[in-house]
Amino acid sequence: MNARQVILDTNVSLSRYPFRRLPLDETPKLVAKLKQHKVTRALAGSFDAMLHHDLGAVNERTARECKEYGGGILAPVGCVDPTQPDWREELRRCHEAYRMTAIRLHPNYHGYTLADSAARELFADAARRKLLVQIPLEMEDERTLHPRLKVAPVDWRPCAELAAVGPTLRLQILNCRLFPAIKAKNVWFDFSMTEGVHGIRRLTDSVGTSQVVFGSHAPFYYWESALLKVTESGLDAAALCETNARRMLGELP
Amino acid sequence: MTIWDLHCHPASFGGRTPEESMAELVKLADRMGVERLCIYLSTLAHTDPTADQLRQHNDYILRCVNHFAHRVFGFVYVNPNHVQASLDEINRCVRDGPMTGIKLWVARRCNDAAIDPIIERAAALKAVIFQHTWLKTGGNLPGESSPMDMAVLAARFPNVPLICGHTGGNWEIGVRAMRPFPNVSVDLAGSDPTAGFTEMAVRELGARRVIYGSDTGGRSFSSQLAKVHGAAIPDEARQRIFSENLKEMMLPILRAKGVRL
Ligand SMILES: [Zn+2]
Numbered sequence: 001m002n003a004r005q006v007i008l009d010t011n012v013s014l015s016r017y018p019f020r021r022l023p024l025d026e027t028p029k030l031v032a033k034l035k036q037h038k039v040t041r042a043l044a045g046s047f048d049a050m051l052h053h054d055l056g057a058v059n060e061r062t063a064r065e066c067k068e069y070g071g072g073i074l075a076p077v078g079c080v081d082p083t084q085p086d087w088r089e090e091l092r093r094c095h096e097a098y099r100m101t102a103i104r105l106h107p108n109y110h111g112y113t114l115a116d117s118a119a120r121e122l123f124a125d126a127a128r129r130k131l132l133v134q135i136p137l138e139m140e141d142e143r144t145l146h147p148r149l150k151v152a153p154v155d156w157r158p159c160a161e162l163a164a165v166g167p168t169l170r171l172q173i174l175n176c177r178l179f180p181a182i183k184a185k186n187v188w189f190d191f192s193m194t195e196g197v198h199g200i201r202r203l204t205d206s207v208g209t210s211q212v213v214f215g216s217h218a219p220f221y222y223w224e225s226a227l228l229k230v231t232e233s234g235l236d237a238a239a240l241c242e243t244n245a246r247r248m249l250g251e252l253p
Numbered sequence: 254m255t256i257w258d259l260h261c262h263p264a265s266f267g268g269r270t271p272e273e274s275m276a277e278l279v280k281l282a283d284r285m286g287v288e289r290l291c292i293y294l295s296t297l298a299h300t301d302p303t304a305d306q307l308r309q310h311n312d313y314i315l316r317c318v319n320h321f322a323h324r325v326f327g328f329v330y331v332n333p334n335h336v337q338a339s340l341d342e343i344n345r346c347v348r349d350g351p352m353t354g355i356k357l358w359v360a361r362r363c364n365d366a367a368i369d370p371i372i373e374r375a376a377a378l379k380a381v382i383f384q385h386t387w388l389k390t391g392g393n394l395p396g397e398s399s400p401m402d403m404a405v406l407a408a409r410f411p412n413v414p415l416i417c418g419h420t421g422g423n424w425e426i427g428v429r430a431m432r433p434f435p436n437v438s439v440d441l442a443g444s445d446p447t448a449g450f451t452e453m454a455v456r457e458l459g460a461r462r463v464i465y466g467s468d469t470g471g472r473s474f475s476s477q478l479a480k481v482h483g484a485a486i487p488d489e490a491r492q493r494i495f496s497e498n499l500k501e502m503m504l505p506i507l508r509a510k511g512v513r514l
Binding site for chain 2 (some may be wrong): 020021022024085139140141142143144145146147150193194196197199218219220221222223224225226227228229231232234
């Protein structure tokens with residue numbers, strides 16, 4: 001990989017993971033790590049969004065944290081729970097008050113599926129507002145979850161159908177261990193949880209070369225995992241690290 | 254940094270022959286800066302192998318070792334449900350052959366004294382002893398050892414160096430379970446690259462008891478190398494974990510076999 005290659009990391013989280021402290025769970029420390037490795041932008045959600053009911057406060061903190069400690073590279077990503085009362089106001093604030101370009105959903109922690117009508121309404125509204133919708137299928141390996149809080153991964157299969165909501169809906173699946181047979185120009189995947197021999201090549205084969213983007217799932221994961229995967233893949237680093245993500249964000253044609 | 258990998262499965266690399274699979278594994282190891290590889294198992298299919306299946310697995314690994322002797326160390330696959338067959342395989346592959354370690358997987362839990370003749374024979378040959386462990390939130394396989402089972406084994410053999418595979422997967426529990434047993438080292442391989450794993454292992458066990466491994470092809474090299482490259486530990490500890498600890502553990506049997514590094 002070219003030493004000057006910059007990176008757009010589509011998958012980082014702020015605040016505290018509910019079940020352990022992480023070495024980089026203070027924003028300045030995370031930002032220092034990202035800058036050390038030429039990350040010029042990172043889409044930052046919040047671990048708080050997994051279990052907190054007051055998502056309005058979570059989103060406000062995420063936006064403020066990015067502004068105050070983001071070192072100019074953190075782009076805040078809000079969370080909306082379409083099963084909560086008045087969720088449209090949360091979506092409006094994300095878009096209009098905090099100028100977010102993406103929201104991140106946690107259907108498995110919030111108790112709905114991607115096939116539910118609530119989810120479909122949210123997708124339609126997000127599409128109207130041209131917001132990227134990120135869906136982490138899981139936050140942690142099921143086998144290591146806290147025994148009192150077992151949360152199964154999100155079922156990705158309705159995604160294939162959701163992708164057809166309209167050309168303006170842009171979906172990004174995060175933390176995916178599988179190689180789903182979805183080939184849609186408006187569905188992207190990060191490779192934070194992609195594993196095995198030639199894992200990234202298998203993923204690009206199954207979802208399309210242009211649809212795979214850099215995501216570290218830091219600070220939950222060691223950030224270096226994603227970077228090393230680019231090297232191990234032997235694939236086009238510029239596409240994996242930067243240009244595919246910029247197309248996903250509508251910045252490149 | 255010199256990197257040795259404690260935990261690789263060449264059969265996942267998709268060649269038509271052991272030699273082809275090994276060539277692919279070595280190509281990726283070169284790309285990722287990994288110098289030596291410990292290899293075991295020819296497929297991940299036989300969790301309770303018969304005597305015949307043990308021989309098939311070990312024949313496969315012998316072919317790999319014979320063609321890549323300068324890069325790999327073979328570990329013989331054994332099964333405590335077939336003690337005599339396992340002892341025969343240890344004799345064939347370690348005492349009379351080139352292998353330098355043994356691999357115990359999920360056929361029978363290691364707290365069971367049925368395993369003892371295998372441990373005794375391996376220890377007598379100074380073979381590296383690797384026992385898979387996991388502690389799955391959803392429950393282990395019936396014959397799958399937990400770190401707490403490993404603790405029982407470690408207490409029975411306080412003078413035999415042992416390796417706790419995967420540190421139990423749920424490493425926050427695994428590290429603690431191994432903490433009282435200075436004869437046990439932990440393997441970092443084969444779980445998600447969750448930040449803090451390596452730091453905790455070094456804090457609680459000391460860097461001398463922590464060994465890098467990947468579990469590739471079930472895993473990538475990358476996610477597992479990141480556990481060491483990305484950990485906030487001194488470089489001296491990083492080098493220990495990446496190769497020196499394993500080297501020291503393997504030196505006695507390598508010397509006995511007249512292998513020079
Ligand atoms: Zn393994």
